[in-house]
Amino acid sequence: MKRIFFIILLLIGVITLNGQINKVNQLQALEQNQPADQNIEPTATLKSASRLFATKDDLTSVILIIPADSVVTVLDSDSTYFHVVFDENEGYIFKRDAVLDKIQVNAPPVIQFQPAAQQTVPVSEQQQSRYSYLENKYGSNMAPRLISGKIWKGMNSEMVRDSWGIAEKINRIISGNIVKEEWIFRNTWLYFENNTLLEWGPVKK
Numbered sequence: 001m002k003r004i005f006f007i008i009l010l011l012i013g014v015i016t017l018n019g020q021i022n023k024v025n026q027l028q029a030l031e032q033n034q035p036a037d038q039n040i041e042p043t044a045t046l047k048s049a050s051r052l053f054a055t056k057d058d059l060t061s062v063i064l065i066i067p068a069d070s071v072v073t074v075l076d077s078d079s080t081y082f083h084v085v086f087d088e089n090e091g092y093i094f095k096r097d098a099v100l101d102k103i104q105v106n107a108p109p110v111i112q113f114q115p116a117a118q119q120t121v122p123v124s125e126q127q128q129s130r131y132s133y134l135e136n137k138y139g140s141n142m143a144p145r146l147i148s149g150k151i152w153k154g155m156n157s158e159m160v161r162d163s164w165g166i167a168e169k170i171n172r173i174i175s176g177n178i179v180k181e182e183w184i185f186r187n188t189w190l191y192f193e194n195n196t197l198l199e200w201g202p203v204k205k
Helices: 002-032 123-138 143-147 157-164
Strands: 043-046 050-055 058-066 071-077 081-086 089-094 098-100 169-175 178-184 188-193 196-202
Touching: 050 081, 058 089, 123 143, 123 157, 143 157, 157 196
Parallel strands: none
Antiparallel strands: 043 071, 043 098, 050 058, 050 089, 071 081, 081 089, 169 178, 178 188, 188 196
């Protein structure tokens, strides 16, 4: 029994070690495949001749004057200065005297995801088409009231449905020639007789 237990522990250890070795190999492969572009240092071209200061805190520490149109390697920058190298001289120049050069990076091709064509209609168009539908059905006087979700006594059931939508529940009682309906919405009940809205009120919870 001890031997089986020992073999199981040994197998688990070997599997774990192989997994870690695979991860290390993957990381090393990724590091080796890093594009050479990452090692490119940014450069700047001087718009005008500029003084190269040994330190940005002391404007008398001029190392040399860099001619206009010279190219410097930019190591760092802040709001006022570029930290640069020019002819093996490291120092600071005013940012206003130079322009950063654009770096051409060979980026991998971008694959754009194109979802299947869907008939998506913008909200404004949906509202407009709904308004046109209501205007054609009920006229230009009724359409604004219905699209804003208003109800009033004397409406027929179809108008209410076009204004408020379908009720969550409908209770119907037929007595002779009279059809009584109670439409239950989330917070309100509506009472109809023969498809005519007569009353409404809050739902009691």
